[in-house]
Amino acid sequence: xxxxxxxxxxxxxxxxxxxxxxxxxxxxxxxxxxxxxxxxxxxxxxxxxxxxxxxxxxxxxxxxxxxxxxxxxxxxxxxxxxxxxxxxxxxxxxxxxxxxxxxxxxxxxxxxxxxxxxxxxxxxxxxxxxxxxxxxxxxxxxxxxxxxxxxxxxxxxxxxxxxxxxxxxxxxxxxxxxxxxxxxxxxxxxxxxxxxxxxxxxxxxxxxxxxxxxxxxxxxxxxxxxxxxxxxxxxxxxxxxxxxxxxxxxxxxxxxxxxxxxxxxxxxxxxxxxxxxxxxxxxxxxxxxxxxxxxxxxxxxxxx
Amino acid sequence: xxxxxxxxxxxxxxxxxxxxxxxxxxxxxxxxxxxxxxxxxxxxxxxxxxxxxxxxxxxxxxxxxxxxxxxxxxxxxxxxxxxxxxxxxxxxxxxxxxxxxxxxxxxxxxxxxxxxxxxxxxxxxxxxxxxxxxxxxxxxxxxxxxxxxxxxxxxxxxxxxxxxxxxxxxxxxxxxxxxxxxxxxxxxxxxxxxxxxxxxxxxxxxxxxxxxxxxxxxxxxxxxxxxxxxxxxxxxxxxxxxxxxxxxxxxxxxxxxxxxxxxxxxxxxxxxxxxxxxxxxxxxxxxxxxxxxxxxxxxxxxxxxxxxxxxxxxxxxxxxxxxxxxxxxxxxxxxxxxxxxxxxxxxxxxxxxxxxxxxxxxxxxxxxxxxxxxxxxxxxxxxxx
Numbered sequence: 178x179x180x181x182x183x184x185x186x187x188x189x190x191x192x193x194x195x196x197x198x199x200x201x202x203x204x205x206x207x208x209x210x211x212x213x214x215x216x217x218x219x220x221x222x223x224x225x226x227x228x229x230x231x232x233x234x235x236x237x238x239x240x241x242x243x244x245x246x247x248x249x250x251x252x253x254x255x256x257x258x259x260x261x262x263x264x265x266x267x268x269x270x271x272x273x274x275x276x277x278x279x280x281x282x283x284x285x286x287x288x289x290x291x292x293x294x295x296x297x298x299x300x301x302x303x304x305x306x307x308x309x310x311x312x313x314x315x316x317x318x319x320x321x322x323x324x325x326x327x328x329x330x331x332x333x334x335x336x337x338x339x340x341x342x343x344x345x346x347x348x349x350x351x352x353x354x355x356x357x358x359x360x361x362x363x364x365x366x367x368x369x370x371x372x373x374x375x376x377x378x379x380x381x382x383x384x385x386x387x388x389x390x391x392x393x394x395x396x397x398x399x400x401x402x403x404x405x406x407x408x409x410x411x412x413x414x415x416x417x418x419x420x421x422x423x424x425x426x427x428x429x430x431x432x433x434x435x436x437x438x439x440x441x442x443x444x445x446x447x448x449x450x451x452x453x454x455x456x457x458x459x460x461x462x463x464x465x466x467x468x469x470x471x472x473x474x475x476x477x478x479x480x481x
Numbered sequence: 482x483x484x485x486x487x488x489x490x491x492x493x494x495x496x497x498x499x500x501x502x503x504x505x506x507x508x509x510x511x512x513x514x515x516x517x518x519x520x521x522x523x524x525x526x527x528x529x530x531x532x533x534x535x536x537x538x539x540x541x542x543x544x545x546x547x548x549x550x551x552x553x554x555x556x557x558x559x560x561x562x563x564x565x566x567x568x569x570x571x572x573x574x575x576x577x578x579x580x581x582x583x584x585x586x587x588x589x590x591x592x593x594x595x596x597x598x599x600x601x602x603x604x605x606x607x608x609x610x611x612x613x614x615x616x617x618x619x620x621x622x623x624x625x626x627x628x629x630x631x632x633x634x635x636x637x638x639x640x641x642x643x644x645x646x647x648x649x650x651x652x653x654x655x656x657x658x659x660x661x662x663x664x665x666x667x668x669x670x671x672x673x674x675x676x677x678x679x680x681x682x683x684x685x686x687x688x689x690x691x692x693x694x695x696x697x698x699x700x701x702x703x704x705x706x707x708x709x710x711x712x713x714x715x716x717x718x719x720x721x722x723x724x725x726x727x728x729x730x731x732x733x734x735x736x737x738x739x740x741x742x743x744x745x746x747x748x749x750x751x752x753x754x755x756x757x758x759x760x761x762x763x764x765x766x767x768x769x770x771x772x773x774x775x776x777x778x779x780x781x782x783x784x785x786x787x788x789x790x791x792x793x794x795x796x797x798x799x800x801x802x803x804x805x806x807x808x809x810x811x812x813x814x815x816x817x818x819x820x821x822x823x824x825x826x827x828x829x830x831x832x833x834x835x836x837x838x839x840x841x842x843x844x845x846x847x848x849x850x851x852x853x854x855x856x857x858x859x860x861x862x863x864x865x866x
Contacts, residue, residue: 397589
């Protein structure tokens with residue numbers, strides 16, 4: 178019975194894993210954002226506007242799409258071959274490239290051989306090097322408005338966990354940048370909502386500063402007490418061992434105080450005597466000195 | 482050949498550049514004639530002249546012939562010393578080597594004024610946020626109130642490098658203006674009777690502090706600060722390291738080097754490097770005036786916080802054991818200027834009132850408090866913004 182139940186558990190586990198693998202996964206390269214009618218949007222390197230297709234590398238490694246195919250025709254998967262050997266076709270992990278759909282492939286790698294049609298549904302697909310395996314496809318519905326793009330809210334996230342396609346009209350047109358950008362910091366917004374005048378932050382900060390300094394105060398106080406006790410003990414020991422000889426660490430003696438006040442009095446009333454502090458040279462009656470001997474200034478040669 | 486080719490600096494000079502050169506000359510004047518923080522304001526003033534002459538090679542320029550960037554020495558210093566926080570942190574070692582925590586050991590309760598007088602920082606943060614500044618910028622502006630130049634530089638370089646120039650100018654200017662600002666605020670908040678309060682220091686002054694306590698103190702503070710707020714460790718740790726070098730007794734040469742050579746060298750470079758941010762396009766803006774105004778606000782409220790805290794404590798203290806509320810104002814970091822100002826104010830009211838010792842204790846507390854406040858800001862702000 179026990180054996181049977183363990184087999185059942187194993188089967189269930191395997192089944193659940195198989196279930197997981199059946200979930201639709203996002204493609205490694207995603208047609209991430211598409212703009213069909215470009216009137217006042219991004220301008221290409223020739224200063225012209227046209228529709229564009231953004232491809233996102235959904236993997237953690239660099240993907241070279243040189244030799245791949247872009248098409249808008251299901252029956253012709255090899256409509257636009259992306260040129261090989263261009264360093265710019267290597268897409269860094271989680272980065273984008275943008276293709277201009279202006280039907281001018283002679284203008285460079287990123288200008289493709291078809292246009293997006295504003296008057297009908299636009300099918301776009303990316304095929305691998307053999308043109309046989311489709312990597313990603315998307316269909317942009319008819320009736321597009323100018324300067325509005327379709328894509329996925331989070332870069333590369335084509336499907337939800339339940340397999341729903343997440344293609345949608347985006348709030349912002351973001352060519353060659355993340356579709357999801359932070360306009361506001363949620364933490365700051367929450368903080369602003371909950372603490373409109375910043376009073377709690379001030380109180381928290383002041384409490385922390387006070388707390389830290391109270392802790393320091395305790396350190397000062399206890400260390401002061403401990404050290405004075407230790408000194409006292411040491412002093413007692415010294416007085417016992419030296420029999421009557423005691424060290425004084427008490428208040429300053431009267432003589433010292435008198436000396437300090439005399440010095441201050443002299444300084445304030447400018448009655449301190451003037452001392453000649455000039456340094457000078459004067460010759461002495463001594464004929465020889467090693468300082469003027471030339472022998473010591475010469476380099477001594479080794480004796481042979 | 483036109484003027485543009487012959488003298489491009491004159492051809493491209495704008496009125497904003499001229500104003501900034503004027504600001505530079507004013508800072509140099511204040512440093513020399515009025516002795517307002519000359520160690521910082523003079524290099525900053527000279528630097529302001531240096532960076533506001535068009536095509537100055539002290540700043541990075543794009544060579545119009547090749548289109549390549551030619552690195553300017555001040556930008557190199559800025560990237561190496563300010564962006565990395567190396568310069569202000571080295572200054573902290575020097576300051577640590579200069580601070581004697583002895584007065585605080587003698588009268589540790591005055592340490593709390595170092596906390597109360599940081600009130601201006603946080604109230605200014607709120608005010609700056611309500612004016613529309615981002616929380617990080619607001620924190621950098623508020624820290625001007627700490628009256629602690631290096632802490633202001635560390636916080637501003639981390640949270641608002643774009644505002645570093647005006648923040649540094651404001652921080653150091655207000656530190657220099659302590660003798661003008663603090664007496665005004667104190668007189669507004671205290672009565673003559675309160676200013677006449679004498680503080681008993683008998684016993685405190687003669688207390689002998691053991692060397693061991695002075696050595697253990699920086700180590701304990703570093704460990705405690707590290708546990709409470711690890712991100713404040715670069716500030717507090719370097720300050721305490723400098724202090725340990727001073728107090729250990731076996732590194733006298735290093736301690737003297739930190740106090741003199743290191744402090745002088747880094748200060749020399751710090752001022753002129755900060756000036757690289759004082760270019761006309763960054764400085765001549767309404768923002769700068771607002772920041773300078775907010776800095777003053779922070780400074781006033783720091784003094785306010787300290788004085789009011791002292792008055793509050795007096796409510797619970799017996800007659801004869803009260804604190805002179807002016808001592809509260811010494812909780813700022815401007816050391817020893819604030820203590821000296823308060824002592825002089827006390828003597829003006831009563832020539833036999835010696836407030837210097839408690840004022841110095843509170844002022845040392847202010848030095849610790851400002852660094853702690855800086856550390857708290859470095860820890861808390863990333864949690865909110």
